[in-house]
Amino acid sequence: MTERFVIAILVENQPGILTRVASMFNRRGFNIDSLTVSETETHEYSRITISLTGDDGICRQIIKQLKKLYNVKEVKVMDRQKSVFRELALIKLKNVPETRQEILSAVDIFRSKIVDFSPSTLCVEITGETSKIEAFIALVEPLGILEMCRTGVVAIERGCHYLNSDTSL
Amino acid sequence: MILTGAEIVVETLIEQGCKTVFGYPGGQVINLYDALYTRSDRIQHILTAHEQGAAHAADGYARASGEVGVVIATSGPGATNLVTGIATAYLDSIPMVAITGNVPNSLIGKDSFQEVDITGVTLPITKHNFLVKSVDKLADTIREAFKIAKSGRPGPVLVDIPKDVQVASYPYQACPVVEKKMSKKAKGDKLSRAAQMIAESQKPYVYFGGGAVSADISKEITELADKIDAPIGCTMMGLSAVPVNHPRYLGMEGMHGHYASSVSQDEADLIITIGARFSDRATGNVSKYARKAKIIHIDADGAELNKNVSAELGIECDVKDALQRLISLVDQKKNPEWMARIAELKAEEQVQFEKVTAKDRITPYALIQETAKHTEADTPVVTDVGQHQMWVAQYYPFRNSRTFISSGGLGTMGFGLGAAIGAAKATGKRTVLFTGDGSFGMNLNELATVSAENVPVVIVIMNNHVLGMVRQWQTLFFQKHYSNTDLHERKTDFVKLADAFGIRGYRIQDLSELSAVIEKAFAENSPALIDCAIYEDEFVLPMLPPGGCIEDIITERSDK
Numbered sequence: 063m064t065e066r067f068v069i070a071i072l073v074e075n076q077p078g079i080l081t082r083v084a085s086m087f088n089r090r091g092f093n094i095d096s097l098t099v100s101e102t103e104t105h106e107y108s109r110i111t112i113s114l115t116g117d118d119g120i121c122r123q124i125i126k127q128l129k130k131l132y133n134v135k136e137v138k139v140m141d142r143q144k145s146v147f148r149e150l151a152l153i154k155l156k157n158v159p160e161t162r163q164e165i166l167s168a169v170d171i172f173r174s175k176i177v178d179f180s181p182s183t184l185c186v187e188i189t190g191e192t193s194k195i196e197a198f199i200a201l202v203e204p205l206g207i208l209e210m211c212r213t214g215v216v217a218i219e220r221g222c223h224y225l226n227s228d229t230s231l
Numbered sequence: 232m233i234l235t236g237a238e239i240v241v242e243t244l245i246e247q248g249c250k251t252v253f254g255y256p257g258g259q260v261i262n263l264y265d266a267l268y269t270r271s272d273r274i275q276h277i278l279t280a281h282e283q284g285a286a287h288a289a290d291g292y293a294r295a296s297g298e299v300g301v302v303i304a305t306s307g308p309g310a311t312n313l314v315t316g317i318a319t320a321y322l323d324s325i326p327m328v329a330i331t332g333n334v335p336n337s338l339i340g341k342d343s344f345q346e347v348d349i350t351g352v353t354l355p356i357t358k359h360n361f362l363v364k365s366v367d368k369l370a371d372t373i374r375e376a377f378k379i380a381k382s383g384r385p386g387p388v389l390v391d392i393p394k395d396v397q398v399a400s401y402p403y404q405a406c407p408v409v410e411k412k413m414s415k416k417a418k419g420d421k422l423s424r425a426a427q428m429i430a431e432s433q434k435p436y437v438y439f440g441g442g443a444v445s446a447d448i449s450k451e452i453t454e455l456a457d458k459i460d461a462p463i464g465c466t467m468m469g470l471s472a473v474p475v476n477h478p479r480y481l482g483m484e485g486m487h488g489h490y491a492s493s494v495s496q497d498e499a500d501l502i503i504t505i506g507a508r509f510s511d512r513a514t515g516n517v518s519k520y521a522r523k524a525k526i527i528h529i530d531a532d533g534a535e536l537n538k539n540v541s542a543e544l545g546i547e548c549d550v551k552d553a554l555q556r557l558i559s560l561v562d563q564k565k566n567p568e569w570m571a572r573i574a575e576l577k578a579e580e581q582v583q584f585e586k587v588t589a590k591d592r593i594t595p596y597a598l599i600q601e602t603a604k605h606t607e608a609d610t611p612v613v614t615d616v617g618q619h620q621m622w623v624a625q626y627y628p629f630r631n632s633r634t635f636i637s638s639g640g641l642g643t644m645g646f647g648l649g650a651a652i653g654a655a656k657a658t659g660k661r662t663v664l665f666t667g668d669g670s671f672g673m674n675l676n677e678l679a680t681v682s683a684e685n686v687p688v689v690i691v692i693m694n695n696h697v698l699g700m701v702r703q704w705q706t707l708f709f710q711k712h713y714s715n716t717d718l719h720e721r722k723t724d725f726v727k728l729a730d731a732f733g734i735r736g737y738r739i740q741d742l743s744e745l746s747a748v749i750e751k752a753f754a755e756n757s758p759a760l761i762d763c764a765i766y767e768d769e770f771v772l773p774m775l776p777p778g779g780c781i782e783d784i785i786t787e788r789s790d791k
Contacts, residue, residue: 081351085354086355119541123537126534129533130534131359132359132379
């Protein structure tokens, strides 16, 4: 059964490591829905969060292939029930009197905010789980999306669970 | 002791037990070659004709000895010429360290002369690679490269060293040889489950691949098969790990496998797989592969479990330890009906063999048997890729492990001559290379190396003046459209060619000459080349067509 997985990967903070991870996906024919990478609480490691769609077997194979990469320290599938998922999107819309009110109420209902306003355009910032962002996009799409960018999913486990197995309270 | 980076590289190689390196000098490794020059009493460098030959030689050295093979090349084209050799080693899990020079750090990224991003290029074909940006990391990086190359499932590692790092100075202190890290030990409950599955089976089949060669488990495999009363089959990469004359041994299975081996694998109710990865050449159509069998898959690399074929029981482990423990867990079994069926299949195979093997001309079988009369149990037997490779895989009477040296996963034509040089250097033994006129044509420049180093290799060219394997497919599946597979117009005289390189050359054109000429070629322990004419439409049989299953097996020619 195909579903969406979010995999968190802790890697050594070294040049080229993102290429190694991305290259593995490309070479093995696995598709990435989104990918984010940034420094973590220690300078030593970076954290890559990858979201992808596939069945259980593909997910397991990806985990095993990732663990074989030399600079990879930890790999974990983020459990839907036990983790917080967030994504941020910036969406630039047409700013015309006919649709302005509709956009403003959508922004209000989705607890997003207007971060730029010009005579002809406005820009919405929205954060939340992917499903929320996609619902918002579906809602405003007929009103004329001019430009959009999304960060992709980041995820962190709730409570005393850490990706880095060396971490403890 | 303060040394230059180049000296540190060579000292670290020596420290890690490397006695022979293969390579080719160039602008960005001049310093490295200077350090080799002043240490030539402690480390031997073999100059090849081309970097690809050097890479295959390092690979052949590793396959024959089990040690890490080392190759050195300069930046740019030197480095890219290694690529096929590195990929060949990667696909067959061969421990190798490739060292390349690069332009100085200050020139990297500026498209400088002979600059190429070789760590980028080799990313998908190495276990790991390093660009060493400063001299303080150099010795440890090379040590780490050796460790990665030989640990777990072995593979090639590339270390790219900019020129300024080779020139810079840094203290060097010798360290012990790095220990290889074994895969983790198998969990007891998994082995118990395996023993249980074996106890419940009536038709077990012991199946091994290249992992059996690298883990040195020949003894364990035959012991297990004896204890559970099972036949033994293997992939091409497993060849030579179990002696061909072992009564339980059925030989290679798969696309050109032995009939009894492939059919009994299809009929088995349990396949105990050790160090094999279910390549498409071994399985054919995976959805129709071994439909009646449960599969136990034991491998050093967990990522192989359930990658191509789903196994009832997958065990990621140190395979030698796992097999030893498994043997002590299983009870002595008897499967008389199954073994009777195996005997029946072997008899059928023999009948088929007699039917398709001509007696009135030089067949590959006759050529291989005649050659084998002059070889020892520990003679490395190297092949190139194509029909001749399959014939050797089918017919050569292997006795000792690591004596079959062939490019399996990548199927690299042109692998053979370089690899034979490496195997001969590693073992100090006379080496046999079986090749075809197509494969040999790809890298015959290495005859220069054979000659210069007086490498005792006997080169047996099965010369059919065609690219036989492709021709066979064209005959069977492309209405005999022999597109670009006919080499008659080349008119290459291989005997004259041998002479040009200062090597003894012999020609065999008729069956009556076969035995005497081969004897002559083996009479002296110096390089020799035999150009042996064979029939252009000799087929490799049996054949499971690509993507086919056991019902599609072709055992004789029907197009005639």
